[in-house]
Amino acid sequence: MQIEWEKTINELLAERVACRRCGDLRTTVSVGYSRSPGLAEYAPRCNDCTNKGDCDARKLVVLCADCARELKLRVREVDAPGLMGLLMEECRRDLEECLDYLEDYWREDLDIDPGDMDRRFEEVAPEAFAEEDGWRSHLEEEYVSYHKWFRAHRAPVPDPGWRSQYVEEVITLGYPTLLGD
Numbered sequence: 001m002q003i004e005w006e007k008t009i010n011e012l013l014a015e016r017v018a019c020r021r022c023g024d025l026r027t028t029v030s031v032g033y034s035r036s037p038g039l040a041e042y043a044p045r046c047n048d049c050t051n052k053g054d055c056d057a058r059k060l061v062v063l064c065a066d067c068a069r070e071l072k073l074r075v076r077e078v079d080a081p082g083l084m085g086l087l088m089e090e091c092r093r094d095l096e097e098c099l100d101y102l103e104d105y106w107r108e109d110l111d112i113d114p115g116d117m118d119r120r121f122e123e124v125a126p127e128a129f130a131e132e133d134g135w136r137s138h139l140e141e142e143y144v145s146y147h148k149w150f151r152a153h154r155a156p157v158p159d160p161g162w163r164s165q166y167v168e169e170v171i172t173l174g175y176p177t178l179l180g181d
């Protein structure tokens with residue numbers, strides 16, 4: 001998470017949060033989803049997007065209620081733990097996609113030779129594996145940052161069992177993870 005958004009979340013905790021679009025001070029933020037590239041700058045998880053102008057991923061967008069209305073975005077109002085919970089949920093979804101990919105989808109995606117069905121991803125396509133592995137590490141670091149936030153604010157991590165299940169699945173596939181042993 002970039003420092004700038006940490007500022008937003010701290011403001012939210014202090015119940016004086018400036019909308020990043022219009023600058024209005026509010027006690028809560030409004031969040032909704034959008035694929036519009038124009039909203040990438042209001043999407044905390046798009047911080048690291050290299051090409052925000054082209055980002056048509058489904059994004060969690062954070063605005064004030066008035067901006068959301070103006071942009072006709074379907075939103076709900078959340079407080080700081082609510083926002084962190086939604087960000088964590090998104091990060092989990094991405095990690096689950098990584099798992100699906102590691103488990104089997106890579107074979108189809110990379111169109112591997114049927115004769116290579118029993119070989120491991122890292123052997124068959126080392127470069128694609130390294131890229132996938134780097135992306136997963138990046139997401140796991142993001143996950144850890146949310147987890148630390150909940151701990152630091154003595155707020156309960158939503159659905160805490162998710163983590164151990166994820167760890168179990170990654171390890172069963174034979175790969176290490178930053179989220180567990």
Ligand SMILES: [Zn+2]
Nearest residue numbers: 019022064067
């Ligand atoms: Zn606004």
Ligand SMILES: [Zn+2]
Nearest residue numbers: 040046049055
């Ligand atoms: Zn993006």
